Each structure stands twice: as structure tokens, then as C-alpha cells.
Amino acid sequence: MSAIAPKGDTNSSAPGAPKGNGGRFPRSTRLLRHADFERVYRGRRHFSPHMTVFYLRRDQGEGPRVGFTVGRALGGAVERNRMKRRLREAVRQRRQACSVPVDVVINPKKSLLTTEFSQLLEEVGRAFQVIQQKLTEKPRGQG
């Protein structure tokens, strides 16, 4: 279990990614409360082809907390569950890309159901990079 994980720095290379790509996603790093969702909706947004990502800096802790919203308009229970599960799996594999404390809400579009999983991984990874960049830049520029 050791050999793969500590790759540490390096930039956005290695899209192929090692096979049994690690990463955990326990419940403590999920966004579960209504109030949290409401707060994040008032924050910043990032748009990508198959989803909209809301995010807002948090005061304590570290790393991202992620929640998903899949409305009734996106399909039946089976389709909505599938979207959430694919997203959760993608986030699990890519959330190390972001280390700042931040709350994230991902709102998928219907097309997410049919995209390749590798494409989804790439998209989620890019979103985390963008969040990391914006939130580390900003404090310097402002003060």
C-alpha cells in the first residue's frame, strides 16, 4: 500500500493514474447538512461541461468537504443514484488535489450519466485544481 501513494508534489501529470488508485472518502468529509448547502450556494462557482461546482472557504479543518445535489428533474431514482455514485467515486479518487479547507457542492447535468468515467475523473480533478489555485491566490492579492 505504500508504493503508490507518496508521489507528493509534481504538477498535473499522470492522467493515466495507477491502477488501484487509493483515496478514501469517509462520511466526515461529506457535506450533509442543509445549512451547509445553503451557505455554499452563496459562494463562488466553477462551470464545467457536465456539472456546476459551488465552493466556499471554510475557517477550520483541512481539505475539502463535498456534497452533491441531484434534483428530481434529472431523472428517476435509479438515474439520480447512478450520478451520485459516479460522482462520489470520482471525488474519492481526486480529492487529494485540493488541500485547503473548503466546502464544495457539485450539481451535475443530465449528460453526466453517459460520459466516460475517465473523462469524469479528469473533469473533477481539474475542478479541484482550480479551487486550490483560486483560494491560495486570493489572500495574498487582497492583503
Next chain:
RNA sequence: CAGCCGGACCGGACGGUCGCUUCCGCCCCUUCGGGCGGUGGGAGAGGAAAGUCCGAACUCCGCAGAGCAGUGUGCCGGAUAACGUCCGGGAGGGCGCCCCGUCCUUGCAUUUUUUGCAAGCUCGGGGAUGACUCGACGGAAAGUGCCACAGAAAACAUACCGCCUCGUGCCGCAAGGCCGCGGUAAGGGUGAAAAGGUGCGGUAAGGGCGCACCGCCGCCGCAGUAAUGCGGCGGGCAGGGCAAACCCCACACGGAGCAAGACCAAAUAGGGAGGGAGUCCCGGCUUCGGCCGGGACACGUGCUGGCUCGGCGCGUCCCACCUCCGGGUAGGUCGCUAGAGCUUCGCAGUAAUGCGUGGCCCAGAGGAAUGACCGUCCUGCCGGAUCACUCCGGCAGACAGAAUUCGGCUUACAGGUCCGGCUGCUAA
């Protein structure tokens, strides 16, 4: 073997890597509550989990009065915790078969026409039968309403054509025709439906006018737990359809639902109860300020299923002030899964099902776990190669996701398995 119909069942299989929820063991931390710490092991969507259409369990609402309104059910018996479900039975409709009458066509016989026979066919009636099939199957001799078009007439029925009697009627040599008063529901025609059907008699022509059989109504007897069936006797016969139109009859129904409900309980805000006294009357006390008890009225307010009535409660201007007590929200815990549970065998029963016995533990989430990726195989389709067996490549594998839990119903569904029946073909 193929096709069709009916019923039952399955709902891709195996493996790998990385995750999620939950339970158990051990370790670690602990403010001893626990831990959204580690590690090992176990479990983790469906036949419909769906629609939320019925029935229950469970929970709460002061065990819930009367009338009206409302909703549901509707042949009989049984099963069941219960049901609108299931099983069995009874009547009825459909389909197939037979018989009778009838319309038309064809052929044959006879022949001036007529008529008869046979086959097919139209319509109507009757009969027996089925591992077949259908279903809101109480009531239309309580009332109201509706019945398009067609038709003379569509409901205390109707006279268009036709048929028939009659007439000091008219025309005509006559046969007959026309006109008129009537009779008539056999025939034609309309329609989904036209005052039971068929036959014989009777009649001016007709008609339950009379008779026989069938149908209908009533009574009696027998069989059956009953629906009902069979038989006898009597009555010439009441009467269109629609009750999934209102309605009538019988029976049943209190309401809301696990976001039920119980407990713990932040931040913020400040809530409730009592006193601080509506009006009038009566009684008592009085330091003459009032106080206490009872009653009436008024107003406000809560509960009583929707309305009305009725009933049961509570309160009495405002503000300051005094005394006492918490309640609710976010969040958390419980409810929350061992149950009308699943299953083996035996017994009872036609069956639904019940009883006995042995075995089993089978999801419990809560912005909502049950996943992602890969490999091998399976099934189907397409393309290519091959004489062929077969091989290679690609695509597809439905409907659909537990949310308190059960029993049903309904709807959706790729592909497949088994059983039974019918038809066709081949073999025996």
C-alpha cells in the same frame, strides 16, 4: 419439432483491485458519555422495492352525542388479523356444437304456375355440453332524468305501407278501383330496442281470442348450510334500455399518519400560569375602601371528523409591577426491524388455508450506504473468414432503487426455464 393459449418460476454467472453503510471481536484515544480512529471478520435492494388503489399492525388525538351530508361494499358459502384479496359453488353473457323456423343464392325433381328435397348463407328461437372464457352479479311492478340518427310511433305506446268488415257514397258491364266510418300488430319498412316465442285451432282480417310446449309471475313440495335447482298446481301475462345517471335498499366506516409519536437539548428571541378584578342580581362579612360564595348575561377562546344543533372546558380592559414554571427550533437518541417472518417433512381439507414438527436469521440509510473499474464466461443481434464444425471483431442484456412493517391489487419489463391444453407436420 413448430405455432398459439393458460399457469408457475428465474431476472445474467464467477473472480480481482479500490471504496461506502452497518454489526461483532481485538487494539488505541477518552472529559468514561463516547470516538465522523486503526485492524480482522460477517451482512448489504425488488419481483415488482414502483403507482399509493384497498386492507391491517403500530402511534397519537379529551373513547369520538344527534341529525344531515360523505365514502365504500353489494349472488352464496368458506379462508384470513383484515380486505374491494384468495378458494369453492350458483345463475347469466360470449365462443364452439346440435335442432327448429325464416331470408337469399345455387343445384336437382316435378312442372303452366305451384311445390318438394339438398347444400351454402342472413336473422330469430330453443337444447345439451366445456380442465374454455368474461365480470362493481342487490333493486328498473318507489320516484326523477336521458335514449342521438332513423322511424308513423321511443313509452298512461304507435296505424306510414299493408290486411279486413261495413256503406242507398262515386266510377265501372264486370273484376275491381277511389272515398269515408271503423277493426287489426299477422306481413313490410326503421332501429340497439317496437306490448313474450313456435305451432295448431279460431277469425271478416287479426290478436293469449282458445289450446300444447318453451319463457314469465305467484303458491306448495322435495334436494341443498345457502345462492339455487327440480317437480306439481294456479294465473293469459304484469312488460323497453341505462342504476360505471341521480336514486332506493342492506351492511360497514371517528380522524390523522413513522415528517406518527417518545425522550435529550445549543445559539438567538422571550413564552406561559396566578395576582393586579367585564356588567348585573342575590346572600354573608365589613375598619364602608371593599372582600368571599352563588347565579344570569355579554364577549373572547379551546376541543368535539365536514356543516348545524347540542355538549364539555377556560378566561374577563390596557400598562407598570410581584411570584412561580418552563416550552419550542437547529441538532441528537429511540421508534427501526425476530416478523400475521422464511423454510423441510407430516396430517386435515376439493381448494384457499390451518395445525404439528425440525431448521434458519435475512438491508436498516437518513442531503439518504448497497458503488467504480477490469477480466473470463453466458444469451441475442450485426459484419467478416470458412465446404462445414467453428473462429475473429463490434454492439446490446430489460423494467427499475428499500425509507415503519406486513397481506393484496394494478401497472412496467430484454431474455430465458418448466408444466398443461389445442392445432399442424414428421416418425412409430
